[in-house]
Amino acid sequence: MKQEAITAEQMRHYDSYTINTIGIPSLVLMERAALAVRDEILNAFPLNLDHVVVVAGSGNNGGDGLDVARLLHIAGVRVTILNVGNPDHASAEHQVQDKICQYYQIPQTRDRTILNRASLVVDAMFGIGIDRPVKGNYADAITAINNCPAVVIAVDMPSGINTDTGEVMGVAVKATATVTFAFNKVGLTTGDGKDYAGRIVIADDMGTYATDN
């Protein structure tokens, strides 16, 4: 098992190997990722659970966020989902998670002012898929997260941090803690990313992602 931090391309390779060669479905990996984030929130932040706001993009990082929203809802936590992504571009896994959240009638909004009423924010806008500077609605959401008084848990990467360099891509989420999956990421160990990540938790690092080298 690799101990060193890896790049986005390496992580995509391991995801693809685990899904396509080993045969562990993508949604299983997503569920394991979300369970780890849920556990970190429930175990490390028990005094910040009055109202959790999950800020979700439309890719698989957002899918992780919707999965976390459902797991917290089932655990009895009040959760609201703040959607910032484009639903027309939702990934297949995101669409599955969205359907499940609708079944559970978890409140969803696009109104950023909900962040002023959050005790804990889950940042699930962008993970390793970020590939360009953050602008517009996404940048406004990140600024709103940074200006709200809540504890912030980043899913995989603080949104806006370059996975390979730790560079802030315009604006980035300042997290209290970051739960990253399978391996540490270079961008969490260097540059601004190190400060923006807060405490780093490496989840699901015990072999689900068997590697081919």
Ligand SMILES: NC(=O)C1=CN([C@@H]2O[C@H](COP(=O)(O)OP(=O)(O)OC[C@H]3O[C@@H](n4cnc5c(N)ncnc54)[C@H](O)[C@@H]3O)[C@@H](O)[C@H]2O)[C@@H](O)CC1
């Ligand atoms: N099966 C998998 O591939 C798994 C993925 N996981 C999660 O999925 C994440 C990666 O998901 P995705 O590849 O969907 O990517 P992201 O969810 O990180 O990003 C979504 C999409 O946003 C777009 N984007 C990039 N930069 C942007 C910008 N500045 N402004 C606007 N849009 C921008 C890109 O088209 C990108 O594909 C991981 O970080 C992890 O959280 C986990 O659920 C584990 C399993």
Ligand SMILES: [K+]
């Ligand atoms: K994130």
